[in-house]
Amino acid sequence: MAAVDQLLGPVAQWYFALSTASQIGLLSAGLLVLAVLVNVANQLLFKNPNEPPVVFHLFPIIGSTITYGMDPPRFFVENRNKFGNVFTFVLLGKKTTVFVGPDGNEFILNAKQKDVNAEEIYGVLTTPVFGKDVVYDCPNSKLMEQKRLIKATLTTEAFRQYVPIIEAECYSYFKKNPDFKPDAGVVDIAKKMAQLTIFTASHCLQGKIVRDQFDESLADLYHDLDMGFTPINFMLPWAPLPQNRRRDQARETVAKIYRDTMAARRRSDEKDAQDIMHHLMYATYKNGQPVPEHEIAHIMIALLMAGQHSSSATSTWIMLRLASRPDIVEELYQEQLRVVGAPDTAFAYEHLARLTLHANVIKETLRQHAPIHSIMRKVKQPMHIPGTKFTVPPSHTLMAAPGVSGNDAEFFPEPSEWDPHRWEPESPLAPRLPIKTGDDEEKVDYGYGLISKGASSPYLPFGAGRHRCIGEQFAYLQLQVITACMVRLFKIRTVDGSTRKVPGTDYSSLFSKALEPAEIYWEKREKAA
Numbered sequence: 001m002a003a004v005d006q007l008l009g010p011v012a013q014w015y016f017a018l019s020t021a022s023q024i025g026l027l028s029a030g031l032l033v034l035a036v037l038v039n040v041a042n043q044l045l046f047k048n049p050n051e052p053p054v055v056f057h058l059f060p061i062i063g064s065t066i067t068y069g070m071d072p073p074r075f076f077v078e079n080r081n082k083f084g085n086v087f088t089f090v091l092l093g094k095k096t097t098v099f100v101g102p103d104g105n106e107f108i109l110n111a112k113q114k115d116v117n118a119e120e121i122y123g124v125l126t127t128p129v130f131g132k133d134v135v136y137d138c139p140n141s142k143l144m145e146q147k148r149l150i151k152a153t154l155t156t157e158a159f160r161q162y163v164p165i166i167e168a169e170c171y172s173y174f175k176k177n178p179d180f181k182p183d184a185g186v187v188d189i190a191k192k193m194a195q196l197t198i199f200t201a202s203h204c205l206q207g208k209i210v211r212d213q214f215d216e217s218l219a220d221l222y223h224d225l226d227m228g229f230t231p232i233n234f235m236l237p238w239a240p241l242p243q244n245r246r247r248d249q250a251r252e253t254v255a256k257i258y259r260d261t262m263a264a265r266r267r268s269d270e271k272d273a274q275d276i277m278h279h280l281m282y283a284t285y286k287n288g289q290p291v292p293e294h295e296i297a298h299i300m301i302a303l304l305m306a307g308q309h310s311s312s313a314t315s316t317w318i319m320l321r322l323a324s325r326p327d328i329v330e331e332l333y334q335e336q337l338r339v340v341g342a343p344d345t346a347f348a349y350e351h352l353a354r355l356t357l358h359a360n361v362i363k364e365t366l367r368q369h370a371p372i373h374s375i376m377r378k379v380k381q382p383m384h385i386p387g388t389k390f391t392v393p394p395s396h397t398l399m400a401a402p403g404v405s406g407n408d409a410e411f412f413p414e415p416s417e418w419d420p421h422r423w424e425p426e427s428p429l430a431p432r433l434p435i436k437t438g439d440d441e442e443k444v445d446y447g448y449g450l451i452s453k454g455a456s457s458p459y460l461p462f463g464a465g466r467h468r469c470i471g472e473q474f475a476y477l478q479l480q481v482i483t484a485c486m487v488r489l490f491k492i493r494t495v496d497g498s499t500r501k502v503p504g505t506d507y508s509s510l511f512s513k514a515l516e517p518a519e520i521y522w523e524k525r526e527k528a529a
């Protein structure tokens with residue numbers, strides 16, 4: 001004991017007199033303080049002038065994960081104001097370089113395949129949910145072919161069939177759902193829109209046999225699949241957690257349901273079906289190979305999930321925005337009377353292009369509430385950022401955030417004002433940069449059909465480049481018909497009657513959703529006798 005006293009002094013004596021638990025606790029705290037000091041010193045002393053500035057953070061690995069995760073758009077804007085359009089932050093131990101604004105959108109979303117890659121970022125999360133050999137569990141060239149095959153099925157002929165399907169689903173839903181039995185009431189519209197989205201999407205894209213199973217087992221199975229999309233699974237996708245076990249079981253069961261459905265459909269020899277499953281059953285890859293059934297099943301899961309979150313989050317925001325602007329609800333109703341006719345006239349595909357205010361409600365809602373706030377790519381080679389001295393090294397992830405420019409006063413006057421009329425050319429709030437549309441624009445084909453070449457637009461809710469959304473037209477159609485049916489059946493407003501106010505945003509999943517309960521007050525236009 002005397003030797004210890006002499007060697008280590010009274011501090012050591014005090015330390016070794018503590019219980020083992022206290023000793024471990026103290027040691028850990030010491031190591032943490034040391035790690036923080038080294039991390040801070042590293043940021044202050046070893047700045048690399050050729051790499052983008054790094055957002056200051058105390059803790060290694062955690063970095064800015066919490067501030068980013070709580071409110072990504074605010075995080076982007078605050079750091080843009082501090083550093084300019086390009087900066088790096090630490091996200092779950094990864095150096096992540098954000099490049100906002102139209103130039104950033106172009107730099108990241110139109111980057112070459114040799115420079116960036118999406119599958120190494122998203123694959124860990126999506127493969128356990130979708131299954132093997134599709135989307136990010138295959139070479140990019142195969143994904144481009146899968147997108148081409150899917151896009152080829154989304155024809156005008158198919159869309160013509162989808163409009164009455166969605167209309168009938170909406171009417172049946174509002175008629176049967178017990179929450180809509182009285183003449184008026186309050187509902188959590190997020191829950192209702194989630195159900196309506198999956199019923200309408202499954203019916204249109206996967207056929208009636210699949211749709212009918214959503215009243216029974218499929219809804220719960222998809223819920224289990226959904227639990228695979230928690231941000232923690234970016235780090236621990238294969239962890240033996242109960243929700244991951246349920247996700248894996250659900251994927252197997254859903255894929256089997258799809259395979260059995262395909263077998264039954266082949267036997268029944270149906271003729272004029274326009275859903276994607278039917279088309280893929282008879283499609284072939286470029287090399288002449290038919291699409292294997294397990295791939296079709298996995299594509300079905302991927303498509304339904306890709307559309308579900310973004311479309312149901314958007315329709316919820318649409319309803320919340322409309323509830324905060326009953327004057328716009330009435331304008332929409334008048335537009336329907338003008339374009340479609342009396343309320344008992346069925347909606348048709350041809351009406352949609354003329355229901356311009358309906359389309360602008362969607363466009364404006366996507367401007368303020370784009371469901372995908374961050375788009376990531378893994379950097380494969382050093383990438384120089386034009387006009388700067390910065391080069392992004394391959395150890396970094398790149399992050400695009402088109403929503404930042406979509407809410408920037410430089411491009412959209414009074415950006416926090418939700419006003420669907422701003423999309424009319426003569427509006428004082430009209431976007432300041434021409435949003436390119438039309439045939440004169442340069443186009444490119446990444447393997448899934450021609451799309452606009454430029455990504456340097458401030459408004460890109462559907463992304464750009466080789467990973468651009470192929471569901472945009474379907475999403476617009478689905479959102480337009482759901483909105484039109486809602487407006488035709490109900491008058492809506494906020495629960496307390498206030499205007500221009502909506503709930504905050506929940507960023508805890510990977511999508512920007514309305515905080516729940518997202519309640520609105522509704523009242524039937526035609527009351528029960």
Ligand code: HEM
Nearest residue numbers: 306307310311314372375461462463467468469470471475
């Ligand atoms: C890709 C948004 C609906 C299928 C994307 C991307 C965005 C997006 C931003 C690009 C992601 C990236 O670059 O990493 C939206 C929004 C929607 C919507 C806002 C609705 C309001 C749909 C629907 C479907 C769909 C309904 C299916 C029918 C896809 C597919 C991709 C994609 C297959 C391509 C993924 C890739 O190539 O990596 N979507 N989407 N989306 N979306 Fe959508």
